[in-house]
Structure formats: C-alpha cells, structure tokens
Amino acid sequence: MTSYTVHPRSDLRSGFFWVALGALIVLSSWRMDRLENQGATLYSAPGLWPGIVGLILALMGGALVWRSRRRVRTSNAKAIVAADDGPQLVPRMHFWLAATMFFVYAVLLVGRGLPFWFGTWLFVTAYVWVFRRAQRAPDVVFPQWRDALFALTCAVATATVVPFVFERLFYVRLP
Numbered sequence: 749m750t751s752y753t754v755h756p757r758s759d760l761r762s763g764f765f766w767v768a769l770g771a772l773i774v775l776s777s778w779r780m781d782r783l784e785n786q787g788a789t790l791y792s793a794p795g796l797w798p799g800i801v802g803l804i805l806a807l808m809g810g811a812l813v814w815r816s817r818r819r820v821r822t823s824n825a826k827a828i829v830a831a832d833d834g835p836q837l838v839p840r841m842h843f844w845l846a847a848t849m850f851f852v853y854a855v856l857l858v859g860r861g862l863p864f865w866f867g868t869w870l871f872v873t874a875y876v877w878v879f880r881r882a883q884r885a886p887d888v889v890f891p892q893w894r895d896a897l898f899a900l901t902c903a904v905a906t907a908t909v910v911p912f913v914f915e916r917l918f919y920v921r922l923p
Contacts, residue, residue, distance in 0.1 A: 759816035766809025773802025792919050842882065849875055864922040865907045872903035 777795030849871065857867035877899035881892075914920045 757816070757820065759812050760820070763809045763812030763814075763816055766812060767806050768809075770802045770804070770806025770809055773805065774799050777802060791917055797918065842879070845878070846875070849878070858923055865911050868910060869903045869907035872906045873899045876902045 777799035780793070780795035780798075783793065853867060853871040857870060858864055877895055880895050880898065911922055914922055
C-alpha cells in the first residue's frame with residue numbers, strides 16, 4: 749500500500765468536528781415532536797432515526813479523536829507516516845464506478861417499479877462482488893466462487909434486514 753504523510757492533529761480536528769455535528773444532530777432530534785398526543789410509539793417518532801445516525805457519527809468522531817490522541821503521544825515529529833492504516837486514497841476510477849452503480853440503483857432499479865428488495869439484492873451483489881475483486885492483488889489466486897458467495901450472502905442479508913427494519917420497526921413503506 750502507498751503510504752502518505754498526515755499531520756497527527758488533522759484527525760483530532762476532524763474527530764472533534766464529527767463529535768460536535770453528531771451531538772448537534774442528537775440534540776435536534778431529541779427536541780423534535782414525538783407525536784405522543786397522536787398516540788405514536790417511541791419507534792415511530794420522527795427524530796428516532798436521525799438521533800441514531802447522530803449518535804453513530806459522534807461515536808465514530810470520538811474514535812477518531814482517541815486514535816489521533818494516541819498517535820500524537822507516540823509521535824514527536826510534526827508529521828507521521830501511516831502505512832497500513834486501512835484503505836488509502838481511492839482511485840478516481842473506483843469513485844466513478846461506485847457513483848455510477850449508486851445512480852443505476854437509485855434511478856433505474858428502484859425508481860422504475862422494481863421491488864425494493866430485489867433492486868437492493870441486485871445492487872449489493874454487484875457492488876460487493878466488483879469491489880471485493882478490485883481489492884485483490886493481480887497475483888493473488890482466489891476462487892471467484894468465494895467472492896460470489898460472499899456477495900450473495902451480503903445481498904440476501906441486506907435485502908432481508910433493511911425492508912424488515914424500515915417497514916416493521918419504522919413503519920416506512922419502501923418503493
């Protein structure tokens with residue numbers, strides 16, 4: 749993997765930003781009307797999902813702050829080299845491929861009357877398979893059936909769990 753230089757405090761600033769944004773979202777969703785006067789349950793409150801997303805953002809920002817503080821303590825230099833720290837800069841081709849796949853999913857698959865679960869199944873299968881294959885080094889021999897099986901497993905799980913959560917827990921009708 750290509751290494752790059754990153755200032756140890758850049759993640760710290762970004763982490764604090766995400767913690768603050770997540771806390772603001774949680775606070776705003778808490779202050780939303782819960783529609784209790786209309787007999788609504790906790791699970792159908794309009795601020796539930798944004799609050800959960802805000803909480804996750806704040807937690808991930810906290811993890812970024814913690815990781816950055818740990819790096820600052822272990823580094824005396826102004827910049828450190830982070831070699832094997834997860835995915836590095838994504839090539840433009842991968843970005844445009846992913847953007848095209850999302851567009852096809854949103855506009856052509858789900859937006860054209862295809863059942864949500866089936867469009868999601870097709871999208872997740874293709875997305876996981878393509879990007880799992882793209883991560884492999886050219887010299888690594890790995891059976892394609894394993895990638896296909898993994899992609900199908902992810903797709904079945906996603907196409908089953910997402911509609912269940914939205915339709916049964918949040919009472920949101922999906923297309």
